[in-house]
Amino acid sequence: MSVRRLSAQQPDSFAFSDETLEKARWWMTKYPPERKASAVIPILWLVQKQEGWVSEPAIRAIGELLGMPKIRVLEVATFYTMFQLEPVGSAALIQVCGTTPCMLRGSEALMELCRSEIGPKDKLSADGKFTWQEVECLGACANAPMAQINDYYYEDLTPDSLKAIIEAFRAGETPKAGSAIGRHSSEPAEGALTLTDPSLYDGSRAVPITSLPNAREPAV
């Protein structure tokens, strides 16, 4: 983590889209009117969803919407690293997990690939389509190494599979999220080792019941 500053390049203005504003108002109704500033984090999220990042005019607009000083909004926006203060790639924001399990499973190679395919960390790529970051544990250690790309997890990555994913994004597609090696959820990589008997799932082991468990004894 390093000092986060507002981007040097800022748009002239920011306007809430109708959809964002509607959702923002929904969040604001969750709090008493004099405490509507409590909605600042969800609204920062909504703005980031709309624009891809949080710009300085957007921070001002949020301050006005919530009736709070803009410095307070800036404090929140700089505190949480998930708020992007720089413009991010138009096709994909790739957040490669670099914490221990992913690192042991090869995240460093993924980052090396990002470096060669996209460019330096935390910087917009030359074509403006990609940004990649190293982030802390995203909680998908069983499928390490992994990366969050935009809103989805891409797991069990190798440099080759990540390269294919990047190519797909570059071509304007949205590749299928989840495990890159086709594994179901976080099952063992070679397939399930337990609970493998098909009869568990076809209903054949179900026994018709005569009475409900714990049911009251029928009156004699």
Add this chain to the structure above:
Amino acid sequence: MPIAKVNGIEVEFEPGMTVLQVAELAGEEIPRFCYHERLSIAGNCRMCLVEVKPGPPKPQASCALPAADKQEIFTNSPMVKKAREGVMEFLLVNHPLDCPICDQGGECDLQDEAMGYGRAGSRFDENKRAVDEKFMGPLIKTTMTRCIQCTRCVRFATEVAGVSELGLLNRGEDAEISTYLEGAVTSELSGNLVDLCPVGALTSKPYAFNARPWELTKTETVDVMDGLGASIRVDARGPAVLRVLPRTNDEINEEWISDKTRHAVDGLARQRLDQPYVKIDGKLRPASWGQAFAAIAARVKATTPDRMGLIAGDLQDAESMKAAMDLFRSLGVASIDCRQDGSVLGTGPRESWLFNSTIAGIDEADAIMLIGANPRLEAPVLNARIRRRWLTGKLLTGVIGEAADLTYRYNHLGTSPEAIRQFVAHGPISKEKPMFIIGQGALNRPDSAAVLQMLGAAAKSMGVVREGWNGFNVLHTAASRVGGLDMGFVPAAGGRNTHAMLAAAEAGELDVLYLLGADEIDTSRLGKAFVIYQGTHGDAGAQAADVILPGAAYTEKPGIYVNTEGRTQIANRAVFPKGDAKEDWSIFRALSEDLGHRLPYDSLEALRRRLIQDHPTFGQVDHAPGHVSAGTFDVGAIGTAGEVADTPFRSPVTDFHLTNPIARASVTMAECARSLKAARGLLAAE
């Protein structure tokens, strides 16, 4: 009352006190950086750790821990000492070792506490962090690497100053204090941030690298930049006043002072009048005191008393005004006035020109109506007190006048005297301690006597003045005004007031006009009158003068000032007057010989004795009369009936930083005014 034991000694305390406060009651000093009595509790520096029984067996932050009955508090146990040493070591991990080049050196809380809790060496081999400097305006110099994130500055700006411009950005090791986009702090109280900073992160920009605290002569005195008479300490080295700091005075300024009070003092070294001048052939030429007096005497003797006038300015001490008044009265001059702004106060009971609720009374008020006043610009420290009361939610605020940003919300009831009319027959209100605060904006209009009458009637109708509470308050902007009014420095029967004197001068009906530090008059209207200017700075008055007599500024003479509450305060001399300049009263004493009407006092003591003898209120030093006379004060009888014009009230203070000759000579104040203008321009552009 509950009782706690501090290091084995029993102390009684009031419920709701924190462990830190209880320990202080017992006389134990607790080191602290983030805790400040007048700010909210943050609890983030951890320096105030103590051991408390019963409780978990670990050190606890005493500033944020409520004290409980039968609690045992240990402030000097080995565990406490070790814990504080640990905290200190962590604080110093990222604090640079640059005390020799730090302006805070010698008066730094961190330095002081490190003497008690610091280690001799460092165990930290890694790189220290470095933080970019931040711009915070013309008064605050930043060295943010020294910041220990106590957030006192953020809390002061948000809570006391009422400008939410400072914040703690980023997190953890990267946390840093900044204003939004590094804009200048726009508060009139921003200089106090420097005092609050326990380290050298925020230091005074104008004072940067000027002096070390131990080189300075410290003089406790009184401020004259506004009508409050804040308690200050003037720090001087040799003949130069280097800085002004607040003194704690809960009755007036608590421990804050405005930026003008603090930073206008560089004006004391510029544009100074340090010798007499006499105009010869249309040009002011240096002269001796004797030549100047002779020139004056010649003109005075050539005219008659009804063709002479005397106007006193805003920064005068009571002694000089008394001497001037006595001299002119003995000459038979009726046209004397201390109200250069044309205010109508000065007739009727003394209560009609005082801030009768007292400044501390604001803490009890439950309704305040501001009439023609902008306290944020006229008395920023008073405004902070109103804001604090407002923050408790127990204060109803209303404004008749400009709808300015006062740092608190208010009901805007109108801009002109018309808005007062609805209160004239309002009937008693349900508030227990209501206040009218009447600014000079309501009192210096041509129709102000009628406005004052209307206000008196409204105050009477609403029950603002009652037994045990006097809510009728006049907020003065001139430090000399109440003293002047108290001694009757107003036109005698048949005399002219300021406006009439200027009109007479313009019409050629006035031969001699004596300006005692009066610069805020329209000097283009002086016509052919022979103008004598006695003062400190080459400002408007001196430029229009035919004879200039150099006087002493407020730091250069002992003097009595009466603040807006009617509190008589004695200022002390910090440095000597510049060059040939003399203390103002002694100039009149000397001049009186030349005019053949020798004043009957040869020393300041004799003058003061005379002053107190003639006007006993000057003898009540540091006493604000407050509501004592509320029962006999008929507020409905003040002012005179008449037509009221429907023009909006305007505060006399438009440029906060440039209200008097000292401030106008100050480079710092000019810079502040420029910066504020730029910030306002940006806001307008948005």
